[in-house]
Amino acid sequence: MPKLTIDGIEIEVEAGTSVLQACEALGIEVPRFCYHERLSVAGNCRMCLVDMERAPKPVASCCMPVGEGMVIRTDTERVRKARNGVMEFLLINHPLDCPICDQGGECDLQDQAVAYGKNTSRYDENKRAVKNKEFGPLIKTVMTRCIHCTRCIRFAEEIAGVPVLGATYRGENMEVGTYVEKTLDSELSGNLVDICPVGALTSKPYAFHARPWELRKFESIDAMDAVGSNIRVDVRGGQVMRVLPRLNEAVNEEWISDKTRHAVDGLMKRRLDKPYVRGADGKLKAASWDEAFAAIAKRVAGLDGSKIGAIAGNQADAESMLLLKELMQSLGVASIDCRQDGAKLDATTRAGYLFNTTIAGIEQADAVLLIGTNPRKEAAIINARLRKRWTMGGFPVGVIGPQIDLTYDHSYLGAGPQSLEALLKGEGEFAAKLKAAQRPMIIVGMGALTRADGAQVLAAARQLAEQVGAVAEGWNGFNVLHTAAARVGGLDLGLVPAAGGRDVAGILDGADKGEVEVVYLLGADEIDASRLGKAFVIYQGHHGDVGAHHADVILPGAAYTEKEGTYVNTEGRVQRGRKAAFAPGDAREDWAILRALSAHLAKTLPYDDLASVRRRLVEVNPAFAHVDDVAPSAWGAFGAAGAMDAAPFVTAIDNFYQTCAISRASATMAECTEAFVKGRQEEGKTGTHG
CATH class of the missing domain: 3.40.50.740 (Rossmann fold)
Structure with a gap:
């Protein structure tokens, strides 16, 4: 582990750590716009410049790996001058519309302009203007405010798995958007608003409704699905104005699904207020x-x-x-x-109805089989975690059920129980992959368990888990993916x-x-x-x-x-x-x-x-x-022996956006249904895409 000195303090960090991360470990603030700890490093905003001994000029700390004996200074005159210059360049074309910007009060650019910018500008030419993009009912765009940090592009491709955003043209003419005009069809698109450091991407349903200093904030738990995402509920008066994610590495990291975020406008509609x-x-x-x-x-x-x-x-x-x-x-x-x-779940064996691997435990698995489930619709946050593990490599994914787009590559094994029986017999290439895996996972969804033969499917999945070594000392790879919070x-x-x-x-x-x-x-x-x-x-x-x-x-x-x-x-x-x-x-x-x-x-x-x-x-x-913890559950027998019906598995959720009374009362979710669900169905009928 290399040792380095930052502002006179010696620190030892893991090899591969960036200088910016080492500074954070010491509690030293380094400004940044393009860097985000969950995204790949772009190194294009240059706001995180620091002085490195023997370097001819300041270096970008986000993409500079630490080295043995390195000496870093984060607050020299040269660093301050460099940051002033970067901020001046960023503000050359940025519009002065903070009073009408929904990001006001929560804007990284505002905060860092105060801390690291100048009080004057030497720029006299006309500011550039960029046409706004249409991303759908959830994201409002004011692209003239964009500072080209590319966080949204990297999030869409790396986290959401929907690589539709990119940059066209170069220099001052550069624009972020979709190459072909289309809406941003992802169950996680609302997170773009959180990661945008300026007001280029804001929440369309929340636009012009409230300022952050008007809101009272409460930490709570989401009940729109069974993930239990940690959320912050912002309230003004007696009305819930918005829901934002709350950091919990074990559950939702710092993301939430679009339904969790935007269905809350349904809380004020069609309410029962008297007996x-x-x-x-x-x-x-x-x-x-x-x-x-x-x-x-x-x-x-x-x-x-x-x-x-x-x-x-x-x-x-x-x-x-x-x-x-x-x-x-x-x-x-x-x-x-x-x-x-x-x-067809019973309450006798707790391990028989839990996601035993745990959500964070997905990152330790080395193979997964999905049976009768579409996690992208049923638990978008868990699907993002599966994609995260897939991007690390060495993670074969098999699917039994309807053919679906999971945002990551997978092997389609069949539509129904026959494919499950084939795996039990050890037939096929994927059976060998499951058997060879050290920590395999099996995820059974409600599409397989709500059938008349659901108990038999459950028993077959349990047998397969035991057969391929998914249940062993220190590892339980048998998982049931629920769709209901209760x-x-x-x-x-x-x-x-x-x-x-x-x-x-x-x-x-x-x-x-x-x-x-x-x-x-x-x-x-x-x-x-x-x-x-x-x-x-x-x-x-x-x-x-x-x-x-x-x-x-x-x-x-x-x-x-x-x-x-x-x-x-x-x-x-x-x-x-x-x-x-x-x-x-x-x-x-x-x-x-x-x-x-x-x-x-x-x-x-x-x-x-x-x-x-x-x-x-x-x-x-x-x-x-065991509040905020997962209590251990003993393994045992569950399910019922017997023949399975040959009928193919179906998806438990057809419309991600309307699954409960609250989301059905939500005007925003109705717009999403019209834009994404019905739009997809029309594409399917005509055979057109894009």
């Missing part, structure tokens, strides 16, 4: 909480538990699912389920049918036949509500979506940004979301609604505050004690 009860005329009418609870108590009174069913939705927090389960148990109800999509938490709490109980399909079938008379929907909107028949439906949720349309009683709940909630992501990591805004009107937090309802049903639950509920969570499953 409703369906009257004798068949119409829903506003009611008080007591009237709504009384209507439920009247209908449930004296009803046998076998005639009641409960379904937990995809964004339910662990606290509310715990109270739902205990309330149903007090009523003698065995028919309760958290698997809206009918996934799914792992629900399974951890045992929200599956008890003995003699019905699952989701059974509850709906029973309601259709009149055998189930009362159905409790806890934010459950992803069901075939037409099969609820004449059942008395209680819907507790935050949006007037599918469940609310069929409800006889509506109990308005809080969305994930409006309550303190515990969520368990697909890898089994327990995380806590924070309350960033108040729920509208009379809406309340979900656990409090269930606690109040239990009192009206004369089955009072013993919880008076959130802390007591969370203590009970730990009693039910010790995994909830």
